[in-house]
Amino acid sequence: MASGPESAGGASRWASRGAIDAVVGTVAFAVGAIVVFDSMSMGAGWANGSPQPGYFPLRIGAIICLAATSIVVRAVLRARRGDGIFVRWSQLRRVLAVFGPMLAYILAIAWLGIYVASALFVAGFMRVAGRYGWAKSLVVGAAAGAVLFWLFEIQFLVPLPKGPLEGWLGY
Amino acid sequence: MDQAALLFHGFSVALTGYNVWLMLAGILLGVLVGVLPGLGAPNGVAILLPLTFTMPPTSAVIMLSCMYWGALFGGAITSILFNIPGEPSSVATTFDGYPLAQKGRAAEALTSAFTGSFIGAFVGILLITFLAPVVAKFALEFGPPEFFAVYLLTFCSFIGIGKDPADKTILAMMLGFGMAAVGMDTMSGLLRLTFGSPALMQGIDFLVVVIGLFGIGEILVTMEEGLHFEGKSARINPRVVLQTWAKLPRYWVTLVRSAAIGCWMGITPGGATAASFMGYGLAKRFSRDPDEFGKGQMEGVLAPETAAHASGTSALLPMLVLGIPGSATAAVLLGGLMIWGLEPGPLLFQQQPDFVWGLIASMYLGNIAGLIVVLSTVPLFAAILRIPFSIVAPLIIVVCAVGAYTVHNSMFDVWLMALFGGVGYFFKKLDYPLAPLVLSLVLGDKAEDAFRQTMLGSKGSLAIFWSNPLVGSITTVALVLLCWPLAASLWRRSRLARRVGIPAGAAGDGGTTA
Numbered sequence: 001m002a003s004g005p006e007s008a009g010g011a012s013r014w015a016s017r018g019a020i021d022a023v024v025g026t027v028a029f030a031v032g033a034i035v036v037f038d039s040m041s042m043g044a045g046w047a048n049g050s051p052q053p054g055y056f057p058l059r060i061g062a063i064i065c066l067a068a069t070s071i072v073v074r075a076v077l078r079a080r081r082g083d084g085i086f087v088r089w090s091q092l093r094r095v096l097a098v099f100g101p102m103l104a105y106i107l108a109i110a111w112l113g114i115y116v117a118s119a120l121f122v123a124g125f126m127r128v129a130g131r132y133g134w135a136k137s138l139v140v141g142a143a144a145g146a147v148l149f150w151l152f153e154i155q156f157l158v159p160l161p162k163g164p165l166e167g168w169l170g171y
Numbered sequence: 172m173d174q175a176a177l178l179f180h181g182f183s184v185a186l187t188g189y190n191v192w193l194m195l196a197g198i199l200l201g202v203l204v205g206v207l208p209g210l211g212a213p214n215g216v217a218i219l220l221p222l223t224f225t226m227p228p229t230s231a232v233i234m235l236s237c238m239y240w241g242a243l244f245g246g247a248i249t250s251i252l253f254n255i256p257g258e259p260s261s262v263a264t265t266f267d268g269y270p271l272a273q274k275g276r277a278a279e280a281l282t283s284a285f286t287g288s289f290i291g292a293f294v295g296i297l298l299i300t301f302l303a304p305v306v307a308k309f310a311l312e313f314g315p316p317e318f319f320a321v322y323l324l325t326f327c328s329f330i331g332i333g334k335d336p337a338d339k340t341i342l343a344m345m346l347g348f349g350m351a352a353v354g355m356d357t358m359s360g361l362l363r364l365t366f367g368s369p370a371l372m373q374g375i376d377f378l379v380v381v382i383g384l385f386g387i388g389e390i391l392v393t394m395e396e397g398l399h400f401e402g403k404s405a406r407i408n409p410r411v412v413l414q415t416w417a418k419l420p421r422y423w424v425t426l427v428r429s430a431a432i433g434c435w436m437g438i439t440p441g442g443a444t445a446a447s448f449m450g451y452g453l454a455k456r457f458s459r460d461p462d463e464f465g466k467g468q469m470e471g472v473l474a475p476e477t478a479a480h481a482s483g484t485s486a487l488l489p490m491l492v493l494g495i496p497g498s499a500t501a502a503v504l505l506g507g508l509m510i511w512g513l514e515p516g517p518l519l520f521q522q523q524p525d526f527v528w529g530l531i532a533s534m535y536l537g538n539i540a541g542l543i544v545v546l547s548t549v550p551l552f553a554a555i556l557r558i559p560f561s562i563v564a565p566l567i568i569v570v571c572a573v574g575a576y577t578v579h580n581s582m583f584d585v586w587l588m589a590l591f592g593g594v595g596y597f598f599k600k601l602d603y604p605l606a607p608l609v610l611s612l613v614l615g616d617k618a619e620d621a622f623r624q625t626m627l628g629s630k631g632s633l634a635i636f637w638s639n640p641l642v643g644s645i646t647t648v649a650l651v652l653l654c655w656p657l658a659a660s661l662w663r664r665s666r667l668a669r670r671v672g673i674p675a676g677a678a679g680d681g682g683t684t685a
Contacts, residue, residue: 031346032349103589114573
């Protein structure tokens with residue numbers, strides 16, 4: 001979901017609420033349309049005296065499209081009068097500073113296992129966002145990974161994704 | 172008395188060592204979850220739920236419901252000491268709680284908040300104890316049309332009572348139904364909305380959605396402001412507690428009024444947040460000196476907390492009796508019931524008395540234990556809040572990721588959680604209500620089954636929803652609630668247009684927020 005900030009003069013750029021409202025409404029409309037088309041292809045009427053699988057979803061999809069249309073229309077009407085700020089660029093940067101690393105963390109789970117990835121994620125976040133020293137960050141990160149390992153692998157016996165380090169340690 | 176005997180049996184179920192231990196663990200985790208921004212009762216319960224799959228259902232529900240009470244208690248701590256509502260339902264508590272803390276009366280404010288919560292919850296539990304079995308007996312007569320009509324009433328009352336724009340409420344709700352339809356169709360066995368993806372064949376799990384929307388979404392919204400917590404410190408000693416309690420009888424009207432509002436808003440899905448605002452608003456209106464509100468009035472802390480807790484507790488009544496949860500957390504608990512293999516609804520009272528009465532007894536015990544725990548551990552939780560957010564935020568994300576993964580042991584769910592985190596961020600900022608989405612996602616399949624069975628019986632005629640007085644009146648009330656916002660806004664516009672003399676279309680659109 002892109003939310004390009006609209007230029008409103010130099011440093012304090014921001015995205016308008018109406019614009020984002022309209023974009024989200026449009027995406028929702030597309031979702032509704034997908035539901036409608038999928039239900040139609042499945043059969044959304046009656047067959048052999050009972051409703052077909054698409055009967056209920058078709059109606060759900062149609063209502064999504066109607067509600068989304070109403071939202072977009074209201075948003076466009078409001079945007080013309082110029083309404084509030086959805087997010088400032090400086091705020092969005094902070095949000096992305098969490099969201100981006102989180103995606104990297106989830107990607108890393110597949111390669112490193114969840115324990116090592118979590119330790120690195122906590123340490124990295126503390127180092128970059130919290131400006132802690134490397135030593136402190138790594139200690140807290142490693143502790144978080146170790147507690148997680150103890151809790152799930154040893155206490156609850158719930159298998160979480162493991163990577164090369166755990167394999168090397170014999171788990 | 173019948174109920175009393177059943178309740179005593181319930182106490183004997185709840186008072187085993189194992190269950191009491193789980194109760195305390197649940198309360199402590201709940202307070203923690205309620206205190207930390209980004210972790211609330213719905214996603215706290217959702218994260219813990221997969222770990223309870225192997226427990227006996229009664230123990231599991233005791234732990235998770237105690238977590239819910241703990242979170243309700245915990246929300247007040249951050250509101251009063253930090254002016255940051257840890258839960259949406261404790262926003263109204265900040266109005267007078269934080270000013271009290273600034274005046275150095277934090278301990279008094281906390282004591283009144285906790286005691287108010289406790290009284291509210293207690294009234295809610297009494298209501299459940301005596302009303303639930305009666306309603307359950309009544310609901311035994313329900314067939315598919317009645318059940319669908321009650322579902323319809325639940326969803327329409329979100330639109331009619333909720334303060335969010337009607338089109339956004341409808342959209343959120345329908346997205347939930349749409350997601351519930353993903354995967355195998357329960358009646359025909361055909362795959363719906365999977366687009367050939369094997370990962371989607373299992374369907375979209377509501378737990379993953381809750382963790383994403385409420386957990387990750389909340390973190391993203393919180394990060395915008397780049398948090399710097401500045402809190403007041405508090406230590407509660409028994410003397411302050413007793414002094415505060417001595418003042419309570421003075422406010423009995425407020426307590427009774429708030430508890431009543433809370434119970435009503437909990438049974439109808441108005442929600443704890445709306446209840447707390449209403450409790451606060453009415454206390455202010457009926458007060459002899461309303462100008463003192465907002466400056467640190469004890470009544471201003473008691474009123475919203477009592478209402479919020481009464482509402483949170485009585486939200487379990489429709490969940491147990493009809494299988495219709497009155498709040499997002501109750502929806503997650505309901506999903507848990509189905510995972511543990513229990514069929515929520517009126518039959519639960521007949522077939523699983525141990526479970527039902529064990530749960531109800533644990534509510535009494537859990538709230539008493541909760542009151543003692545929070546009164547004694549405030550300094551500890553206030554200290555946790557002083558941990559910088561740059562450490563807490565990644566830890567919360569890790570906990571959410573682990574929680575999402577353990578639902579089905581699948582990485583796909585973790586990605587889904589991230590996606591819904593993004594969705595939650597936009598929805599929260601644009602005033603889309605999240606509770607109806609969760610509710611319809613949990614209830615989607617059951618509502619659809621009820622609808623299709625009804626249609627099967629009536630050969631597709633909608634007249635069956637008016638075929639007897641019971642189902643007819645429920646359906647009619649539902650439709651009135653559905654049309655309520657539309658009628659109200661049309662009426663407002665026409666009045667405005669007449670007064671100002673401009674065409675109705677150009678007059679301000681209803682339901683926008685400041």
